[in-house]
Amino acid sequence: MVTQDLTGPPVEPRDAATVVLVRDGAAGLEAFLLRRVAGMAFAGGMTVFPGGGVDRRDADTSVAWSGPPPSWWAARFGCSVELATALVCAAVRETFEESGVLLAGPSSSSVVADTAAYASARAALVARELSLAQFLASERLVLRADLLRPWANWLTPVEEPRRYDTYFFVAVLPEGQSADGVTTEASDAAWQRPAEAMADWKDGRRALMPPTWVTLAELDELGSVSAVLDAPRTVSKVIPKLVREGSVFRVVVP
Template sequence: MPRELVLPEGFVPAEVPDPPVEPRDSATVMLVRDGAAGMEVFLLRRVAGMAFAGGMTAFPGGSVDPRDADASVAWHGPEPRWWADRFGVEEGLARALVCAAVRETFEESGVLLAGPDATSVVSDTAPFAAARRGLVDRELSLAAFLAEAGLVVRADLLRPWANWVTPIEERRRFDTRFFLAAVPSGQHADGATSEATDAGWYRPTDALDDWKHGRRGLLPPTWTTLAELEECGSVDAAMASERTITKLVPRVVRDGGVLRIVIDGDAGYADAANQLDATPDDRVQLR
């Protein structure tokens, strides 16, 4: 992690929950496209007053809805067992994670990774505007929406990318699986969501430059993922990346007057107290 990457003031609570909060399973999707000046990724600036990561820039995503595990969802692409092996989870959760990725992407960006059959993808999502609102309001499940619309999840359009877990110091924790997807031809990401103040397409290098100059807030998983996408250079290269998914559980350390995130392999990770300012005897086990 770069030394300039520090946590916002007040981001970590003064008292660490004991026992630690159980992380909620969630999915986030990096939507990419090839722009005139190189690959671009779709980013949202979260509403400042949100309980978690308010004001920060992020990718579309959110928590798994129990209904995302509905086995009746029509499906094309790698089966849940394949995803379970990649993310190191049981098959039911793997199905729910893929469905959550599809649902949250549609809710927050209007991009729908589904089609009438295994060989086609929706090119115009406008007819599904009412269904999108129903999904956002939790009045409609993904399974019910797809069945009524005669669509199947296109799991083959997604790629597994990473797995980050919110540090143990947080009161709101997420076990987030990161996916990559190219925007289907004819579809447009709009960012019409109440959870964001603005949204748009950015080259990873530009988003990182905005962060460097204080124009954008990035949490460590977002910063890391943008740096990885920057190295890929193109949608084809990114989609072809062979990723080994390792669960990353960062720890928070106090460095002078700032808080930093360290991950396994960083100096200080092994000795970092899970509870800020705690003695070694006070440490609690990561979950």
């Protein structure tokens, strides 16, 4: 684990959004997981949910929007309306980039059933050649903020040289769509029951960061999509601590 020189101030965290995609499988609730490519600067080799850093263009207020307004999200996440706008847009954009799942539709009450037609736009979003607002406008699509639920807020420990203030959302896989995990940032992707993913972690087959295994444990306890959507959530910022034990650092979750 790489830590920074604590004689200086902590690194300023970057805002980020993560989306926990869920569905009801044959054997129970499943979550979509990506294994990040080993050697990446942040969380290399770790199994994570789709997500990433906020792009400055994610705050574009021209995006066609359906569902709870940015002010509602700002109240739930305890942040500014501008940041709330950017977080919801980043959540939709990153989910589409990393899984091919698009939380948008031709109208405020519909959702895209097949995203294959938007493959070139997906690549342009990844390359930052296109913003989410530009993509949605060109395809006459509406962002479906009502398909997202606020879940959690995790801030990387102050000792880390790369820090993210990550806001977690939950979304159900839209009917007709599939998650493919076609992204250069992941070596593999799969739907998995939370209990199985945690068992893989305990047996050394997966590496999980605290926000991921805590979220998986919560999902496992709930057990179904309906229970997840109905679960009351109060979001507060969680900041794990790094504790040195000899030559080893241990993560402590409050």
